[in-house]
Amino acid sequence: MLDIAVSYNKYKFLGDEFLTWVWYLVENNINIKTMVDMECNKISLELGNSIVLENSLGDESSEKISIKGDDAGLEEGTTALRKGAVVTDINLILIVDESEWRFSIKGESMNITSLKTPATGNIESQDDIEGAVLEKIELYAIPFKIIDSLFDNFIKKRVSDQWKDVEIPAMRQWIAL
Amino acid sequence: MGLLSSSVSISRYRVEGDIEEPVLETVRNGLIRNVISHIEDEYAEMSVGWTPMESAFDPDFEKFTFSFGTYFVFSLRIDKKSVPSKIIKKYVSLEIIKKLKETHRDFLSKNEKKDIKDMVTEKLMRQMPSTPNMYDVMWDYENASVLFFSTQKSANEELETLFKKSFQLTLIRLFPFTMIEGSSFLKSEEKDLAANLASTKLLR
Numbered sequence: 089m090l091d092i093a094v095s096y097n098k099y100k101f102l103g104d105e106f107l108t109w110v111w112y113l114v115e116n117n118i119n120i121k122t123m124v125d126m127e128c129n130k131i132s133l134e135l136g137n138s139i140v141l142e143n144s145l146g147d148e149s150s151e152k153i154s155i156k157g158d159d160a161g162l163e164e165g166t167t168a169l170r171k172g173a174v175v176t177d178i179n180l181i182l183i184v185d186e187s188e189w190r191f192s193i194k195g196e197s198m199n200i201t202s203l204k205t206p207a208t209g210n211i212e213s214q215d216d217i218e219g220a221v222l223e224k225i226e227l228y229a230i231p232f233k234i235i236d237s238l239f240d241n242f243i244k245k246r247v248s249d250q251w252k253d254v255e256i257p258a259m260r261q262w263i264a265l
Numbered sequence: 266m267g268l269l270s271s272s273v274s275i276s277r278y279r280v281e282g283d284i285e286e287p288v289l290e291t292v293r294n295g296l297i298r299n300v301i302s303h304i305e306d307e308y309a310e311m312s313v314g315w316t317p318m319e320s321a322f323d324p325d326f327e328k329f330t331f332s333f334g335t336y337f338v339f340s341l342r343i344d345k346k347s348v349p350s351k352i353i354k355k356y357v358s359l360e361i362i363k364k365l366k367e368t369h370r371d372f373l374s375k376n377e378k379k380d381i382k383d384m385v386t387e388k389l390m391r392q393m394p395s396t397p398n399m400y401d402v403m404w405d406y407e408n409a410s411v412l413f414f415s416t417q418k419s420a421n422e423e424l425e426t427l428f429k430k431s432f433q434l435t436l437i438r439l440f441p442f443t444m445i446e447g448s449s450f451l452k453s454e455e456k457d458l459a460a461n462l463a464s465t466k467l468l469r
Contacts, residue, residue, distance in 0.1 A: 092437075092438070092443075095442040095443070096440055096442065098442070099440075099441045099442040099445075100440070100441065101464040102441040102442075102445075102459070102462065103440065103441040105464065105465055106441070108467070169467055170467075172466060172467065174464075174467075195441075196440065196441075197276070197416070197440050198277070198439060198440050198441065198444065199274065199275070199276050199416040200274065200275045200276075200416075201274040201275075201416060202272050202274065203272065203273050203274070203275060204271060204272050211269070217319060218330075218333055218334075220269060221268060221269065221318075221333045221336075221338055222333055222334050222336075224268055224269060225268075225333075225334075225336055225338075225403060225405075228273075228275070228403075228412060232277065236444070236448075237450075239441075239444055240448050240450040240451060243445055243448070243451055243455065243459050244450075244451065244455060246459070246462065247455050247458035247459050247462065251465070256465065256467070259467060260467060263467065
């Protein structure tokens with residue numbers, strides 16, 4: 089078994105490639121509901137207000153491109169992809185039926201930051217705490233379930249011929265537009 | 266950062282190992298044995314321990330619950346003391362001036378200066394109140410998973426160490442490699458293939 093620190097560094101590229109693929113899914117309105125085993129009518133992802141890309145220039149240096157703002161143009165991002173960059177951090181809006189989650193996810197660690205769940209009831213007394221905790225736990229489980237399902241699907245494609253025969257050509261076509 | 270906050274940062278873990286039955290009692294004992302200790306009047310730079318989520322400053326697991334439905338929820342509290350270097354420098358200088366006056370000398374040896382610095386640092390550390398930081402932990406015992414409400418490296422390391430010490434269970438941080446390794450969706454041959462992947466170049 090690999091040492092944790094070694095495996096973290098060795099496979100962080102898979103997290104970055106996963107986020108790049110997720111951005112491709114978002115921008116091309118690809119239906120992700122089929123990849124997730126969840127009882128609901130609608131699941132969709134939208135790009136939030138930031139995306140960070142990184143292009144390794146060899147000799148341990150890299151070029152970092154950060155795009156921030158609600159109405160920021162993403163041309164620089166696709167240009168960076170054309171130059172060989174990958175997404176290292178992305179802010180996403182997840183919509184499940186009528187509910188909305190916002191969060192950022194980092195490729196190398198898969199850590200979630202700035203996670204905002206749909207609104208929950210106010211805590212007015214000590215008796216409300218248990219209900220509020222359980223409600224929040226249920227709400228946190230949903231984005232993780234969806235991320236895990238998408239990641240599993242990504243890895244399944246990534247290790248199959250489908251990656252080079254279908255996904256890569258489709259992604260190249262998207263960034264060439 | 267708390268589980269009930271409006272915006273949270275989360276790192277995830279898989280729990281490895283079997284916990285001794287009865288689970289509730291084992292968890293309670295692990296928490297009680299490792300509650301945060303008081304370091305206000307001590308020299309200690311840091312204190313790390315558990316506290317109930319609802320009570321950061323009264324770490325009493327008999328009074329406050331850690332069991333919510335089928336989950337265990339509690340907090341990791343890290344108290345740290347630090348004295349800004351400029352304050353240490355100021356008081357060391359004042360002590361040196363005082364000693365020179367008292368002894369009618371022009372200079373102090375390197376060892377004397379070091380003794381003064383150690384004495385000043387210890388005195389200031391005892392006087393300095395510690396800064397507390399709380400990070401919630403949500404342990405889904407049935408699914409052997411933990412959500413930790415911080416992505417700070419140092420806090421994560423403290424959690425991993427204290428969790429092992431308290432419950433004799435290992436926390437495996439979830440990141441791409443460990444997510445593949447623990448996936449129940451991927452077949453073992455797919456996991457083996459994933460372990461040998463090299464990065465894709467999107468540019469032709």
